Amino acid sequence: MLGAYLPILLLVIVAVLFGLVSIVLSSLIGQKKPSPVKLAPYESGCTPVGTARERFSIKFYLIAMLFILFDIEAVFLYPWAILYKKLGVFGLVEMGTFIVILFVGYIYVWKKGALEWE
Amino acid sequence: METLFFLIITLVAIVSALLVVTCKNPINSALALVMTFFCLATYYVMLDAPFMAAVQVMVYAGAIMVLIVFTIMLLNIRVDATKRHSHKVVLGSIIGFFTLVNTAFIIMRSRVAMPNGPLTGEMIRQQGHTELIGREMFTTFLLPFEITSILLLVAIIGAVILAKKKL
Numbered sequence: 001m002l003g004a005y006l007p008i009l010l011l012v013i014v015a016v017l018f019g020l021v022s023i024v025l026s027s028l029i030g031q032k033k034p035s036p037v038k039l040a041p042y043e044s045g046c047t048p049v050g051t052a053r054e055r056f057s058i059k060f061y062l063i064a065m066l067f068i069l070f071d072i073e074a075v076f077l078y079p080w081a082i083l084y085k086k087l088g089v090f091g092l093v094e095m096g097t098f099i100v101i102l103f104v105g106y107i108y109v110w111k112k113g114a115l116e117w118e
Numbered sequence: 119m120e121t122l123f124f125l126i127i128t129l130v131a132i133v134s135a136l137l138v139v140t141c142k143n144p145i146n147s148a149l150a151l152v153m154t155f156f157c158l159a160t161y162y163v164m165l166d167a168p169f170m171a172a173v174q175v176m177v178y179a180g181a182i183m184v185l186i187v188f189t190i191m192l193l194n195i196r197v198d199a200t201k202r203h204s205h206k207v208v209l210g211s212i213i214g215f216f217t218l219v220n221t222a223f224i225i226m227r228s229r230v231a232m233p234n235g236p237l238t239g240e241m242i243r244q245q246g247h248t249e250l251i252g253r254e255m256f257t258t259f260l261l262p263f264e265i266t267s268i269l270l271l272v273a274i275i276g277a278v279i280l281a282k283k284k285l
Binding site for chain 2: 002005055056058059060061062064065066067068069071072073074075076078079080082083086087090091094097098099101102104105106108109112113114
């Protein structure tokens with residue numbers, strides 16, 4: 001029964017191994033001659049200004065909230081997609097109502113300018 | 119084989135759940151929580167509920183984690199992260215231990231009081247878990263399903279009103 005999920009398990013194992021092997025090997029093989037420039041968060045990048053632990057704007061939070069809500073909408077589409085042929089027009093109307101109600105929310109978000117970065 | 123797999127997953131789940139509460143840096147706690155969610159998703163797969171597993175990964179490990187991480191970023195936790203709060207460890211351990219014993223006792227002593235329903239592991243495997251959920255959702259629970267969309271609509275409007283400076 002679990003055999004069907006073997007590819008997912010293999011993918012997880014490969015992902016973990018890839019990360020571990022890269023870090024361990026580079027720390028074993030690589031030379032270590034640290035200098036202030038090399039130890040900067042972004043080498044050859046912008047000079048860091050202040051700490052990274054600042055309070056973030058609520059604008060990020062709004063985007064995250066909207067992402068969650070539309071993500072949950074997408075979850076409901078999966079069972080419908082599987083039953084699409086069996087439910088037929090009935091299911092289409094049902095899902096249509098669901099989508100239309102949420103589309104009202106989408107228009108609201110758009111009209112209020114919540115998707116714009118001001 | 120399956121028992122061994124279950125034990126490994128349980129070990130990972132317990133260790134990562136412990137890391138959630140013991141990590142000093144809240145971001146590390148959040149990452150450990152993702153690991154716990156993935157272990158829970160594996161349990162759902164082992165319980166013949168692949169749809170629940172997918173929802174667990176998508177909604178919890180995906181969406182809810184984004185919310186938690188953004189909350190951590192939103193709050194200024196620099197001060198709190200440096201010192202460890204470890205008061206009431208003894209009292210908490212005692213209460214936790216008795217709750218555990220109590221729960222174990224109830225589970226050991228309890229038995230199924232009602233006759234088994236039509237949903238068995240065999241039937242779920244035959245018809246497909248997602249199909250069974252979908253069929254119930256789109257026929258028997260049609261009204262609650264449509265009300266869910268209104269609930270989501272309210273949440274969308276609420277989020278915009280709360281977070282938007284100028285409406």
